[in-house]
Amino acid sequence: MTSRQSRREFMGLAAASAAGILTRPAFGDAHPFTAAPFSPSAPLADPDLLVVNAKVYTMDGATPKAEAFAVSGGRIIAVGSSADVRGLARKGSQTFDAKGMTIVPGFTDCHNHAGGTTLLYEVLVGNPFEVEFVTIDSIVQKLRAKAQQTPAGMWVDGYFFDDTKVKDKRQLVARDLDQVSTEHPVVVHHRGGHTSFYNTNALQLAKIDKSTPNPPGGTFDRDEGGELNGRVTDRARNVFNSVGKRQTFTAEQTAQRERDGVAHISKQFVRYGLTSVHHESGDLAAIQEVRARGELLHRVSYESSGRVLESMITGGIKTGFGDEWIKLGATSEHTVDGSFSERTMALSIPYPGLQSGYRGNVTETQDDLNSWIERVHRAGIQVNCHANGDVAIDMFLTAVERAQKSFPRADTRPKITHCTLINDDLVRRIKTLGAVPAMFTTYAYYNSDKFVFYGEDLMKRSMAYRTFIDAGVWAAAGSDFSPGPFAPLMGIQGMVTRTGWDGKTWGANQRITVDEALRVNTINGAYNSHEEATKGSISAGKLADFVVLADDPHTVSPEKIKDIQIVRTVVGGATAYQG
Numbered sequence: 001m002t003s004r005q006s007r008r009e010f011m012g013l014a015a016a017s018a019a020g021i022l023t024r025p026a027f028g029d030a031h032p033f034t035a036a037p038f039s040p041s042a043p044l045a046d047p048d049l050l051v052v053n054a055k056v057y058t059m060d061g062a063t064p065k066a067e068a069f070a071v072s073g074g075r076i077i078a079v080g081s082s083a084d085v086r087g088l089a090r091k092g093s094q095t096f097d098a099k100g101m102t103i104v105p106g107f108t109d110c111h112n113h114a115g116g117t118t119l120l121y122e123v124l125v126g127n128p129f130e131v132e133f134v135t136i137d138s139i140v141q142k143l144r145a146k147a148q149q150t151p152a153g154m155w156v157d158g159y160f161f162d163d164t165k166v167k168d169k170r171q172l173v174a175r176d177l178d179q180v181s182t183e184h185p186v187v188v189h190h191r192g193g194h195t196s197f198y199n200t201n202a203l204q205l206a207k208i209d210k211s212t213p214n215p216p217g218g219t220f221d222r223d224e225g226g227e228l229n230g231r232v233t234d235r236a237r238n239v240f241n242s243v244g245k246r247q248t249f250t251a252e253q254t255a256q257r258e259r260d261g262v263a264h265i266s267k268q269f270v271r272y273g274l275t276s277v278h279h280e281s282g283d284l285a286a287i288q289e290v291r292a293r294g295e296l297l298h299r300v301s302y303e304s305s306g307r308v309l310e311s312m313i314t315g316g317i318k319t320g321f322g323d324e325w326i327k328l329g330a331t332s333e334h335t336v337d338g339s340f341s342e343r344t345m346a347l348s349i350p351y352p353g354l355q356s357g358y359r360g361n362v363t364e365t366q367d368d369l370n371s372w373i374e375r376v377h378r379a380g381i382q383v384n385c386h387a388n389g390d391v392a393i394d395m396f397l398t399a400v401e402r403a404q405k406s407f408p409r410a411d412t413r414p415k416i417t418h419c420t421l422i423n424d425d426l427v428r429r430i431k432t433l434g435a436v437p438a439m440f441t442t443y444a445y446y447n448s449d450k451f452v453f454y455g456e457d458l459m460k461r462s463m464a465y466r467t468f469i470d471a472g473v474w475a476a477a478g479s480d481f482s483p484g485p486f487a488p489l490m491g492i493q494g495m496v497t498r499t500g501w502d503g504k505t506w507g508a509n510q511r512i513t514v515d516e517a518l519r520v521n522t523i524n525g526a527y528n529s530h531e532e533a534t535k536g537s538i539s540a541g542k543l544a545d546f547v548v549l550a551d552d553p554h555t556v557s558p559e560k561i562k563d564i565q566i567v568r569t570v571v572g573g574a575t576a577y578q579g
């Protein structure tokens with residue numbers, strides 16, 4: 001299926017078979033997975049894979065459930081009953097008997113930093129994938145081992161720290177990191193990406209002392225006695241960029257690390273059932289090279305920034321350029337405010353429980369945001385901003401409304417990464433603009449220990465999947481890995497239960513059903529990057545990306561959804577992972 005002619009012909013046949021399905025009546029209750037079959041008279045391409053005897057949740061409104069489907073040339077060509085699909089067998093067709101297991105479309109993560117090099121090469125002081133508590137001592141030990149192999153004066157970095165996953169039940173402070181070394185600048189990066197913890201050496205190198213004022217968009221935190229405690233938030237961290245020595249790599253070494261990082265994280269994605277991931281920037285050349293050597297297992301919607309975005313704008317390259325494996329999507333997140341998990345997002349009210357009156361960090365002016373959005377919008381590129389708090393979401397919508405007014409474009413789907421804290425007015429404006437939120441997924445389970453900082457009133461309006469679905473907004477899933485684990489089943493469990501690892505439930509009014517949560521993670525994800533014609537459901541004509549699950553998330557107890565075994569992840573008809 002290589003020439004344009006045969007592709008067109010193939011698509012025509014697929015459409016014919018889809019039409020066949022549509023003419024059949026909906027299946028009855030007695031045989032819920034016996035979907036109405038394709039029209040037997042429609043000619044079909046020879047299938048190379050027949051999947052039979054499954055509970056297929058297609059996420060396709062025309063035939064929501066089926067038993068079987070056929071794949072040819074990496075695409076689904078027919079969906080129906082096991083008997084009908086078996087009847088399509090030709091010489092060389094493989095048959096996969098799912099033995100009653102559940103099959104859903106491959107999952108899509110619409111916001112992922114995909115940092116494979118960090119996973120492979122850096123010191124990890126927390127668990128990237130699961131809830132796990134660590135001790136401050138373990139952090140110090142790991143970094144001390146690194147410091148012993150690092151020349152004095154050179155940075156020692158720790159990654160994947162989570163301030164609420166510490167057994168000591170207290171904050172990590174500069175004094176702790178002074179135990180790593182007094183001769184190296186030491187920093188521990190919070191997995192959320194908006195706060196870092198420095199030792200005294202680092203603070204001194206940057207000439208920060210207790211009298212240093214906070215810069216716009218960030219803070220140097222102090223203890224009750226007014227002394228620096230080592231925690232530095234958002235833009236205040238910029239002063240550390242120009243101090244201390246850093247390990248350097250040749251261009252060749254850097255390229256090698258990037259390639260290995262992409263190949264490594266691709267394996268992790270398919271292990272958890274992800275078949276499409278929106279990459280927040282990263283090395284585009286590395287992604288292409290890994291694909292060329294046959295090790296890219298998932299599909300990439302590449303979200304550009306910096307040099308790549310500039311070349312798109314100046315070169316006239318719009319969103320959608322690329323192919324089924326690597327496609328240019330929206331921009332990467334243009335940041336408007338701080339973090340939800342690290343409590344720096346911009347709120348319209350003071351943070352509950354804080355005496356200081358702190359309302360979070362706005363990291364962009366309205367004027368700068370207006371001009372950035374207008375430029376990207378005019379260039380025909382899907383805009384994407386990181387906006388967590390209601391103040392930041394309002395700023396984003398204001399800028400998009402303004403750009404649409406001066407230069408109307410249809411179906412732009414402005415993307416709001418996180419879109420965490422909403423109110424009725426924001427939802428109405430999001431709906432009017434056709435904006436697409438990519439909200440936190442695993443947080444409801446993983447970060448339930450942080451919601452006490454916001455309280456139930458704000459949590460009722462946070463990660464508001466129920467509100468968005470009821471309003472007819474295409475809410476999608478965006479794990480934000482590294483900040484959140486990316487396991488889609490952990491995300492789905494949280495969306496369904498709103499109960500965390502600690503057994504606490506927050507914002508139960510935002511619960512959605514298993515079916516809705518599956519949609520959020522599949523077809524809504526495809527819509528988020530304008531790819532719903534080719535992805536997101538098990539439908540004739542779409543890419544054969546699907547996941548085989550050992551149990552049905554509809555029938556297991558909801559607090560066990562995250563533990564369902566991924567039996568197989570299939571991308572383009574080929575097995576990318578087998579459990």
Ligand SMILES: [Zn+2]
Binds near residue numbers: 113333386480
């Ligand atoms: Zn992010």
